[in-house]
Amino acid sequence: MNDTPITVRRAAAEGEEAQRLMAELSDALLTMTGSSGRASFDAEQMQQPGCCFVLAYDPAGKAVGCGAFRPLEQGIAEVKRVYARRTTRGVGSAVLRYLEAEAARLGYRQIWLETRLVNLTAVRFYLAHGYREIAAYGDYIGKADAVCLGKTLGHLLEG
Template sequence: MPLYFDRVDPATPEALVLLDQLSIALEVVTGDSGRASFDAADVRGARALFLLARDHDGKPVGCGAFRPISSTVAEVKRMYAVQGGSGIGSRILAQLEAEAKAMHYQEIWLETRLVNQVAVRFYEQRGYVRIANYGKYIGNAKAVCFGKRLPD
């Protein structure tokens, strides 16, 4: 299935529907919706973005974003695919990586909950390696952080 990507504001109605679906799914799996870890303003800047993935009919099927942590590191936020296991998530992540590379980032980092083993395996299978917890995740035993160096 072909996917098309649009840069949108995370406050658009289509984005809000996906973000709500993600929050509900995270609440079920981890006991935390993740809403407190996402500030839409963080993905509106010049070196940040929020992507909406659409299927061939234009229907939103997923989203993902990143924000700058430093001049060389971007942090993935709010990755979500409507149909798990369909390859949509992999393609969203690959698009985020390509966009981050185009913005001259050298690495991408992210955090997920350790209990969310589906997400942990997803990132490990795509070349992400565990890194020391950073920022607000330092000392949080429920959090696991990952990083990936972007190719030159």
């Protein structure tokens, strides 16, 4: 697998490519954690102000990853449905960079997310990208199998 240029752009979460990638993510999560994660994401919500859904494309124009954020509370966006096929390196990082930059552009000061502790690949990925463990929030309060992570976006607005 070589590092190849990845293009990330906004897309419709209800689109065929988006739905296919999110189904792959749901299948992988179900196998790994026992939950597909489908219940905590509403594709139609992505059309609302303050939301963002993106697809990542390889150099051949094939969709190879996705991700989203939605408003959580004032100044805080919540990352959802980040997924990257393992066929191309750098997809997850490209998706996350785009989401962070877009969230900062829209005025969010922080970006939070939840993943399962058993999903060590995801936990390590987010920690490597500057996320730190935060107190559980929302539906994740009291869930021992969940880990909540957050990152301050202020530096993305400078320069």
